[in-house]
Amino acid sequence: MANPYEDIIENLTEAVISVDPGSHITVFNQAAERLTELSRKKALGKTLSDIFSLDPWLSEIAGKTLADETLYSDYGARLHRRFSAPLTITVSTRRLLGGSGELTGVAILIKDVSAIKSIENEELRKDRLAHLGTFAANLAHEVKNPLSGIKGAAQLLSRRNKDKDFKKLTDIIVKESDRLNLIVCEMLDFTRARKPVKRNLNIHKVLDSVITLVEKEAESTEGNLLIAKAYDPSLPEVSGSSPQLSQVFLNLVKNARDAVLEAVYKDKKAPRSPRVTVTTRLSSDFKIKQPPGDDENGKKTFALIEVADNGIGIAEKDLEEVFTPFFTTKRKGSGLGMGISYKVIKEHSGYIKIVSRPGEGTKIMVYLPLGASKK
Ligand SMILES: Nc1ncnc2c1ncn2[C@@H]1O[C@H](COP(=O)(O)OP(=O)(O)OP(=O)(O)O)[C@@H](O)[C@H]1O
Ligand SMILES: [Mg+2]
Known part of the structure; x- marks a missing residue:
């Protein structure tokens, strides 16, 4: 008769991997196969360092648990997988003892906590935005007045003194005051819990004006930049505030521009042609938890707007930070x-997602709810 414990271990939702005193893998349950994307056949008999060459810490903690009484428990470790992105996990080790108390190996228990992690990140982000709100309101108030004083004085000076070099300097003061002012205004946007005034709108019009603006700007500075459009002409109207969405897409397209220019600049030997593509389509495959009654199987149709570039990409460690203010x-x-952008899209009951490959490019996906259909 099969050992009943085997069935239990096999069917646990936690990944269980055990090794013998020589560090060879003796147990690799179904959950371990799923989590690591490795088959049991490949794993059994190998050492931990063979199988988890990208995560040497795993064999280290198993080794330490074998060597002395150290038990490990780590929340929020990262485990590399064969095909998919690394996973956030909790991991702990246990010593395995035989009938007469002799050490027969170590068990490693691994649990996927990526869902919990992303909720925590969301909470952290909300918290920071709330704090930033109060802080920004005060700071903006204190900064804006002296700033307009500085700008006014510089303009006055420049009118009184016609010397060319002098004017260059006063122009810098004026320009940089404007830039500071803009930053302060943007910060203020966080503080005002302005609910967007939503209307049914054609998102292609918003995108067209943003693209024209960025292309014009490029013409006058770094040269031509081609922004390709791949619109789905049958896309229905979305529900949103046109000025707020313009602000979002302007930032996304400018970020894409910065990323491709940076790539050209970095990679002088093998220059690639900078490419930014704005795509639109309907997306009904986006599963999210809906309030009860919204849609029985949790599916909802969104307008999906993608801004893709072949720029420098975002380093893995930065990916979680890009929405963090500053x-x-x-x-x-x-x-x-x-x-x-994150805040505006949230206020539109939409979603924003990032896919990025460092060195190859980035795709930002914005999901917006469709407008009420006119009948
Ligand atoms: N398309 C992209 N490609 C590569 N990195 C990006 C891309 N979009 C955003 N990032 C990264 O995210 C960071 C934050 O972007 P964000 O738009 O918030 O600020 P910024 O572009 O640095 O400054 P600002 O938009 O305020 O002028 C960027 O500095 C960059 O590192
Ligand atoms: Mg930006």
């Missing part, structure tokens, strides 16, 4: 664009 990797960035 996070920027740019010399002149304020780091507010994505934070504002």
Whole structure:
């Protein structure tokens, strides 16, 4: 008769991996196969360092548990997988003892906690936005007045003194005051819990004006930048505020532009042609938890707008930070664009997702609810 414990271990939702005192894998249950994307056949008999070469810490903690009494328990570790992105896990180790108390191996228990992690990130982000709100309101108030004083004085000076070099300097003061003012205004946007005034609108019109603006700007500075459009002409109207959505897509397209320019600049030897593509289509495959009664199987149809670039991409460690206010990797960035975009899209009951491959490019996906159909 099969050992009943085997069935239990096999059917646990936690991944169970055990190794013998020589560190060879002796148990690799179904959940372990699922989580690591490795088959049991491949794993059994191998050592942990053979199988988890990208996560040497796993064989280290097993080794330490074998060597002494150390038991490990780690919340929020990262486990690399064969095909998919790394997973956030909790991991703990147990010593396995035989009938007469002798050490027969170590069991490693692994649990997928990525869902919990992403909820925590969401909470953290909300918290930071709320704090930033009060802080920004005060700061903006204190900064805006002296700033307009500085700008006014610089303009006055420039009118009184016609010297060319002098004017260059006063122009810098005026320009930089404007930039500061803009940052402060953007910060203020966080504080005002402005509910968007939503109307049915043609998102292609919003995108067209954003694209024209960025292309015009590129013409006058770094040269031509082609922004390709791949619109689904049958896309229904979305429900939203046109100025707020313009702000979102302007930031996304500008970020894409910055990323491709940076890639061109970094990769002088093998220049790639910079490419930014804006795609629209209907998406009904987006499963989310709906309030009860909204849709029986949790599916809802959204308009999906994708801004894709073949730029520098986002490093894995930065991916969770891009929506955090003031996070920027740019010399002149304020780091507010994505934070504002996140907030605006949330207020539109939409979603924003990022897929990025460092060195290859980024795709930002914005899901917006469709407008009420006119009948
Ligand atoms: N398409 C992209 N490709 C590569 N990195 C990106 C992309 N979009 C955003 N990022 C990263 O996210 C960071 C934050 O973006 P965000 O728009 O919030 O600020 P910023 O562009 O740095 O400054 P600002 O938009 O305020 O001028 C960027 O500095 C960059 O590192
Ligand atoms: Mg930006």
